[in-house]
Amino acid sequence: MKTLNILSGGAAQGLVGSLASAFKADTGFDIAGEFGAVGAMADKLRAGVPTDVVIFTAVLVGRLADEGLVLQSSIADIGRVETALAVRAGDPPMSVKDAADLRKVLLAADAIYVPDTKASTAGIHVAKVLADLGIATEVADRLKVFANGATAMQHLATSDARRPLGCTQSTEIISTEGVVLSGVLPPECGLATMYAAALATHASATPQAQRLIALLTSPDASEFRSRAGFVADRT
Template sequence: MNTLKILSGGAAQGLVDSLAAKFRDITGYVIEGEFGAVGTMAEKLRAGRPADVLILTTAVLDALARDGFIVSGAATDVGLVEAAIAVRASDPAVAVDTADALRDSLRACDAFFVPDTKASTAGQHIAKVLSQLGIAGDMKDRLREFPNGATAMRHLASSDAARPIGCTQTTEILNTPGLTLIGPLPPGCELATMYAATPTGQTTHATAATTLIKLLTASEQHGARQRAGFLSRSGN
């Protein structure tokens, strides 16, 4: 069976997985996906990793286009993804509706599970928020940092800490069993990142690549994108 290779931010894994069977029925192709921090996925492409489709943030795709790895203007928006707070499903909710509430909730936790604060979109933002809230030093020993948000959330779900909290993109929280999505980061701390999909310049499966991108972004898949945690530009 033919294989379509994708490099994707972890944010899109749940959406891709939910549509993989339909894509196979339409094209006869199976998806071979590699998911992780967007910076890491971009570096894999730059280093020569074979790929037919990229699903990354628009900022990262713009940089790849400038460097000639993809065609400029060929990407199609998938949707906005918010950074959000999660707890284990067995734990009580925490308050994160204001910056002060978020600060208090973070100070009360004994472990804070986050994606890579250098290579991932959410992780970079989380590091800025901790500094903005004036608690970066306080949280240093409580940070539990992992290569990507999906891995961080799996470790949060299985954590034996007394009061753990996690923060990553909503899509990765929703795709992890055993967690409760509390809500997005509050005003002044929020992050909403646009993800887009595009064929790579190296693909030899252009028709299948285009079909996958149309499937991911089609209006009839609006419900699937919502369930996976993607918002439209209008915020729904």
Template sequence: MKTLKIVSGGAAQGLVRSLEPAFEAETGLGIAGDFGAVGAMADRLRAGVPTDIVILTAALIAQLADEGLVLRSSIADIGRVETALAVRAADPPASAGDAASLRAVLLDADAIFVPDIKASTAGIHVAKVLAQLDIAEVVADRLKVFPNGATAMRHLAESSDRRPIGCTQSTEIISTQGVVLSGTLPTGCGLATMYSAAVPTQASAASQAHRLIALLTSPDASELRSKAGFVS
């Protein structure tokens, strides 16, 4: 089967996969490509990896438009994704209503599963929050860093640690079996990131890419976006 080639932040993987059957039925194309840390995904496009559609943070999409790598006229916002806490499905929820309780939750964990702290949206933010809470050095040896949030959550689900916790974007938590969303980060520590889709200037299936963007942003898909973890 022919495929639409996608380069995307991991935050959008669950939503894209939920719409794949409808897209395939309409266009005859499957969806194949990479989902991962947004910085690494942007660099793949810059390196010339064949791509028909790109889904990244709105800020990165704007940069790529400035670089002439995506069509500015094709850019469409999908929704915001919040950075959140995750626990294993069988574990009690972790409550963090304010910065002090978040600090206590993180200090109580014997393993903290996070995405790339240099290239992923959530990972970069987690590193900032740990510094903000003045516990970065204290928990440094407990950090379990993975290339992206989805991988981090899969490892959290399989963890044999006594009190593990995860922190990544809510969409990556929701789409991973074995972990559950345990609340977003509190005021002053939170992050809600807008994600956008665009068609690369060198796309070979531009018309089909435009159709997928229409599906992703359609009012009819609002419930799917909400279930996947996107908020308006």
């Protein structure tokens, strides 16, 4: 079986999945690889895991180019992903207009599902927000931390807590059955992260890798990006 190997942040899992059939029809290749916290995935690339394409935050992709692990000339922006709140399907949505609202919502939750607070983009940001709001210690025992946002959302979907919520990147919420996007974080607490794709320096399927990057970033895929939770760069 012909496969293209990717390492990707969890934010792009839904988008890649939605384009997999078109990619196979075009190239004859299936897409294989791993999705998870970007820090952990980058470490796998550094460790020599066979990789054709990476999809990480644009900042991290640039760093990997400086390290000689991806080709600078191949880097292409996909779109921005906002950090957002999630609730279980069937639970009432939350209205969060400002930092004060967010603080109240977080304090009212009896379980808060988040991705890795040290290796994932959203998890690191959530930890900062909790500290900035002055409630990190108060909610520490309610945090349910998982390796990545997708796993955190899967556990939120089946949570037996009375009033749980989740906080991760919107793309991971949208792509998880059983949870519902309940709005992005308010502007003063928000984070919109640009994601980019790039060709790994030691790719073994270069033409197919280039085709996947072109597919992920093409105007024809704009609807797929939007459905997956990516927003176009406004700059």
